Amino acid sequence: METLLSLTIGLLIAAAVYLMLARNVLRFLFGMLLLSNAVNLLIFTAGRLTFGVPSFVPEGAKLPPEDAANALPQALVLTAIVIGFGLFAFALVLVFRAYTSLGTLESAKMRVAEPEEEKA
Numbered sequence: 001m002e003t004l005l006s007l008t009i010g011l012l013i014a015a016a017v018y019l020m021l022a023r024n025v026l027r028f029l030f031g032m033l034l035l036s037n038a039v040n041l042l043i044f045t046a047g048r049l050t051f052g053v054p055s056f057v058p059e060g061a062k063l064p065p066e067d068a069a070n071a072l073p074q075a076l077v078l079t080a081i082v083i084g085f086g087l088f089a090f091a092l093v094l095v096f097r098a099y100t101s102l103g104t105l106e107s108a109k110m111r112v113a114e115p116e117e118e119k120a
Contacts, residue, residue, distance in 0.1 A: 012041070
């Protein structure tokens with residue numbers, strides 16, 4: 001199972017780097033989203049994947065069972081998903097505002113473009 005997830009993570013990172021190297025700001029944003037998901041999957045995989053053993057501490061014991069999955073990476077990934085969604089929504093609004101203001105999504109053209117006059 002970890003081998004399949006490792007290949008998926010590698011594919012996601014490769015696609016993210018490809019998108020982030022484009023000069024289009026919207027493609028860069030989607031590449032950043034893919035990279036965030038790949039890192040979340042990597043952290044989740046690093047916490048061990050086990051079937052059928054919950055990560056609860058039995059009554060009277062001080063540690064969870066040996067073959068239980070680690071709950072910390074799962075909590076970190078859940079937090080990272082929420083933060084990543086907030087960052088994506090904020091960046092998407094910024095890209096939309098830049099497009100309405102400058103009329104382009106190409107990063108090279110954005111540097112030299114003059115903002116269009118605001119209509120009252």
